[in-house]
Amino acid sequence: MTAIDPAALPADPTAPAPLALPEQGWLEWVSARGDGGLDRARALVDELRAHPPAATLDVLARWDAVQTAMADAGSVGSLFSEVHPDAAVRERAETVVQRVQRLETDLGLDPDLYAVFAALDPEGLGDDASRLLERTLRDFRRSGVDRDESTRDRLRELNERAIVLSQEFSKNMREDVRSIRVRPEQLAGMPQDWVDAHPMGDDGLVTVTTDYPDVVPFRTFAHDAEARRELVTQFLTIAWPANDTVLQQLLAVRREIATLLGYASWADYDAEVKMIGTGEAIGDFVDRITDLSTDSAQRDKQVLLDRLRRDRPEATDIDGADATYFAELVRKEQLAVDAQRVRTYFDFERVRQGLLDVTGRLFGLEWHRVTDAPSWHHDVATYDVHADGERIGRIHLDLHPRDGKYKHAAQFDLVPGLAGRQLAEGVLVCNFNRGLLEHDEVVTLFHEFGHLVHHVLAGRGRWVRFSGVATEWDFVEAPSQMLEEWAWDEAVLATFARNADGETIPPELVRAMRAADDFGKGYDARTQMFYAALSYDLHVNPTDDVTARLRELMARYSVFPYVEGTHMHCHFGHLDGYSSAYYTYMWSLVIAKDMFSAFDADDLFAPEVAARYRDRVLAPGGRRDAADLVHDFLGRDYTFDAYAAWLAR
Numbered sequence: 001m002t003a004i005d006p007a008a009l010p011a012d013p014t015a016p017a018p019l020a021l022p023e024q025g026w027l028e029w030v031s032a033r034g035d036g037g038l039d040r041a042r043a044l045v046d047e048l049r050a051h052p053p054a055a056t057l058d059v060l061a062r063w064d065a066v067q068t069a070m071a072d073a074g075s076v077g078s079l080f081s082e083v084h085p086d087a088a089v090r091e092r093a094e095t096v097v098q099r100v101q102r103l104e105t106d107l108g109l110d111p112d113l114y115a116v117f118a119a120l121d122p123e124g125l126g127d128d129a130s131r132l133l134e135r136t137l138r139d140f141r142r143s144g145v146d147r148d149e150s151t152r153d154r155l156r157e158l159n160e161r162a163i164v165l166s167q168e169f170s171k172n173m174r175e176d177v178r179s180i181r182v183r184p185e186q187l188a189g190m191p192q193d194w195v196d197a198h199p200m201g202d203d204g205l206v207t208v209t210t211d212y213p214d215v216v217p218f219r220t221f222a223h224d225a226e227a228r229r230e231l232v233t234q235f236l237t238i239a240w241p242a243n244d245t246v247l248q249q250l251l252a253v254r255r256e257i258a259t260l261l262g263y264a265s266w267a268d269y270d271a272e273v274k275m276i277g278t279g280e281a282i283g284d285f286v287d288r289i290t291d292l293s294t295d296s297a298q299r300d301k302q303v304l305l306d307r308l309r310r311d312r313p314e315a316t317d318i319d320g321a322d323a324t325y326f327a328e329l330v331r332k333e334q335l336a337v338d339a340q341r342v343r344t345y346f347d348f349e350r351v352r353q354g355l356l357d358v359t360g361r362l363f364g365l366e367w368h369r370v371t372d373a374p375s376w377h378h379d380v381a382t383y384d385v386h387a388d389g390e391r392i393g394r395i396h397l398d399l400h401p402r403d404g405k406y407k408h409a410a411q412f413d414l415v416p417g418l419a420g421r422q423l424a425e426g427v428l429v430c431n432f433n434r435g436l437l438e439h440d441e442v443v444t445l446f447h448e449f450g451h452l453v454h455h456v457l458a459g460r461g462r463w464v465r466f467s468g469v470a471t472e473w474d475f476v477e478a479p480s481q482m483l484e485e486w487a488w489d490e491a492v493l494a495t496f497a498r499n500a501d502g503e504t505i506p507p508e509l510v511r512a513m514r515a516a517d518d519f520g521k522g523y524d525a526r527t528q529m530f531y532a533a534l535s536y537d538l539h540v541n542p543t544d545d546v547t548a549r550l551r552e553l554m555a556r557y558s559v560f561p562y563v564e565g566t567h568m569h570c571h572f573g574h575l576d577g578y579s580s581a582y583y584t585y586m587w588s589l590v591i592a593k594d595m596f597s598a599f600d601a602d603d604l605f606a607p608e609v610a611a612r613y614r615d616r617v618l619a620p621g622g623r624r625d626a627a628d629l630v631h632d633f634l635g636r637d638y639t640f641d642a643y644a645a646w647l648a649r
């Protein structure tokens, strides 16, 4: 046998190349990839409908080609409508997104196309393909394609109405900016740079608005209790009464959709495709978390109340107008963590490299910086992802703010990965400054990177339906919430958190940061369960008086009493986005805590468990139910124990 030099081997001809981004001509490129892809998808569907192949697997392969073209177009549309520096490109990308949505609705309600799938023989398909067929038929059924024509027309009407109502709900929240007028001395406690940015008007008063950059620091730092209450009340009244009406209409539309499709409630319809399975299980979950968090919630609430009584001895309870302020005081006075000192250990460049080193070591990946490929902005850092010497994906880190760019932190797909066909590509979009980061931002970076790694590792399957973060929606946050733990670990932070003098972050500082972060987690969980109960209940039990229902649920689930005269449901955007499923974030957290318990707390890099997690939870993407993936990793069903232990800590 002759020894073969691996470096001399020709590159694997089946290994897909990265997407070639343009040097210029972005408008044309977005059109070609977006509109061109959609035209191709429509042509493929026409062909499939007119001349369906005889073999089931061939039909599924054609359908996969349709879905791949749509996913490729949709990814480019969603990403570049949010990040491209050129407004014209953003607008073009936005129209691609709208076209994708329209095509999805059209296909979902196309009875001739459905007939092709309904006629297929499911025998002998094998696991993945039979799951794909079953999921495809379910998608069609859930859109109402098997109903009579007048029902389908009504469903189309209702779906369009729901989109309009959603937009109205958001617009009312966005446009109803309220404010209070305070005397300069009522700004006591506010940071100096904030005070400087809020000069006095001609009448000697200062305007404080309900926008986040005002309301968040004001409810946290302003000493004046009355002014705080006034602003918080305004904040919790945004979009009232306009959105009370819009919400009622939106709930009615969802109710009618669920009824037409044969479900007892919208919550049942929505939960069918999630881990939780039924609406009723949402109610049970909310009650269970409420029970588990009660001791911790009462313990920390008592600390707040004791601190409030030092200022106001007659106080018998503490509500949302005071809680944030006194929580901050408790953290400062009793859990002393100096945020100014903390950030000196988190220089942006060092954190970014640290994140790559930590995750590379954990998941057995190498990141190779790519400097010769075009990109949409010079801030973007591109890396090829290698595993076992093979390129398995490409990532793009777009981490600094600029005009017209998406304002939050999120992972976007650029290309869904498919074995031998397309290389998985994902993008992290964040808004960090270039100097020192807050520790919160480091945690966010790890969180979002959890989604990115999931997207890449699950990008080597046969079917686009299961590529990337394609698991049930209530599991999606679990891998990213778990990865946050690495940003709180002394030993992990010691690998990259160093100040300008090269000193490593002291372990006792990390412990103090964790203690401060832990404070209030029980009452936060109770507040979250109040939101989850509201989101669930409104979709199950119709009411004419949402404010009254809100008060009832708040009394039952939150440990903080209702603030008189407020209507927070009118500006609770998640009632629109999550509908009945606001519970999902906490659901994912319970599973994240359990999965994390399988790691060795003294050595978060222990290779065996990390490899098992990578291969059994992340790499399969949507090929199996999330509960099975977790079972496969843990060797048992997941439980609430680790979550309960964390709450009790």
Ligand SMILES: [Zn+2]
Pocket: 447, 448, 451, 477, 480
């Ligand atoms: Zn997330």
